[in-house]
Amino acid sequence: ETGVTQTPRHLVMGMTNKKSLKCEQHLGHNAMYWYKQSAKKPLELMFVYNFKEQTENNSVPSRFSPECPNSSHLFLHLHTLQPEDSALYLCASSPPKGPQRSSYNSPLHFGNGTRLTVT
Amino acid sequence: SQKIEQNSEALNIQEGKTATLTCNYTNYSPAYLQWYRQDPGRGPVFLLLIRENEKEKRKERLKVTFDTTLKQSLFHITASQPADSATYLCASRGGATNKLIFGTGTLLAVQP
Numbered sequence: 001e002t003g004v005t006q007t008p009r010h011l012v013m014g015m016t017n018k019k020s021l022k023c024e025q026h027l028g029h030n031a032m033y034w035y036k037q038s039a040k041k042p043l044e045l046m047f048v049y050n051f052k053e054q055t056e057n058n059s060v061p062s063r064f065s066p067e068c069p070n071s072s073h074l075f076l077h078l079h080t081l082q083p084e085d086s087a088l089y090l091c092a093s094s095p096p097k098g099p100q101r102s103s104y105n106s107p108l109h110f111g112n113g114t115r116l117t118v119t
Numbered sequence: 120s121q122k123i124e125q126n127s128e129a130l131n132i133q134e135g136k137t138a139t140l141t142c143n144y145t146n147y148s149p150a151y152l153q154w155y156r157q158d159p160g161r162g163p164v165f166l167l168l169i170r171e172n173e174k175e176k177r178k179e180r181l182k183v184t185f186d187t188t189l190k191q192s193l194f195h196i197t198a199s200q201p202a203d204s205a206t207y208l209c210a211s212r213g214g215a216t217n218k219l220i221f222g223t224g225t226l227l228a229v230q231p
Contacts, residue, residue, distance in 0.1 A: 004162070040127070043163075043208070043221040056218070090162050105151045105170075105212070108219065110162030 003027045006091050006111035014119055015081060021114045023074040023091030030095070032074040033108065034066060037088040049074065081118045088113045121147040123209060125222035132199055133230055140194040140225045142209035149211035152192045154183055157206045157224065166207075167194075199229045 004025045013019050025032065034046040048056035049068040063085075065077040074091055092108040122145045132138050142152065151170045155163035169176040169185045169192065176183045182195040196203050206224040 006162075040223065042123070042223050043210075045218055045220075058218075092162070105153075105168060107153055107155075107165035107168060108163075110164070112160070112162045115160075 004091055004093055004109050004111035006089075006114050008114055009112065010115045010117075012117045012119060013078070013081065015083070017081075018077070018079040020078065021076040021089055021091075021116075023076075023111055025072055025091075025093040025109070025111075027093055027109060028095075029093035029109070030071045031093060032068060032071070033092040033094075034064075034074070034076050035090040035092060035110075037090055037113070043090070046076075078116075081116075083118050086116055086118045088115050121145070121220060123211065123220055123222040125207075125209060125225045127223055127225070129226040129228055131228045131230060134200060136199055138196040138199045138203065138227055138229070140207050140227065142192040142194070142222055144190050144192075144211065148187065151211060152183070152185060153210045153219075154181075154192075154194050155208040155210065155221075157208060163208055196227075199227075201229045201231050203227060204229050 007022045030051050032049045036044045036046055045058050046060045047066045052068050052071060063080050067075040090113045091111045094106045094108050124143045126141055151168055153168045154166045156166055157163040167176055167178055167181060167183045169183045171187055180197045184193045192209060204227055206226045208221050208224040210219055210221040212219050
């Protein structure tokens with residue numbers, strides 16, 4: 001149990017479908033992340049949220065739409081995806097940054113990912 | 120641009136030997152490096168962090184070194200076991216962007 005739960009674990013969707021990935025963390029962290037992991041490539045950062053505010057969008061296509069309703073939950077809404085979007089999508093969390101807490105080098109806590117296949 | 124590179128070739132070693140994995144960085148000077156382990160179908164799990172002013176860090180059978188002259192970190196597993204077989208990732212925050220960037224990982228296979 002990593003403390004970060006992702007659902008579903010596997011998802012197959014057609015290019016015209018709309019689906020959502022869900023991430024939930026119970027670690028008391030305030031920063032949450034979406035990463036994409038494709039074979040033979042480094043983890044690619046997609047989005048970062050700090051205290052529910054999006055602080056980073058790493059030039060991600062608009063067919064990926066994140067939502068962070070509170071510090072414990074993160075969603076990734078998917079629509080009109082392409083086959084090259086097939087990958088493992090990982091959610092992660094970390095303690096908040098701020099003067100009171102030195103979290104600059106805090107490790108990330110990852111979920112086990114959603115394996116997405118776009119047909 | 121800032122880069123972290125790991126040997127993409129799989130490392131095969133015999134049980135009981137020491138495994139050594141390499142992480143090289145270019146075009147920036149990270150204040151620290153992190154190492155993660157990833158098993159198939161799972162997310163990465165944090166193992167160790169080493170700061171630039173630390174030459175070496177140990178945790179049980181794991182040892183990490185940080186050589187700012189060579190721009191390299193080495194990750195060692197002593198007395199390796201088949202259960203150590205996994206992909207090992209290094210990561211650090213890169214320069215001006217401050218993003219946590221990862222290497223591609225090195226697959227370690229420990230043969231019984």
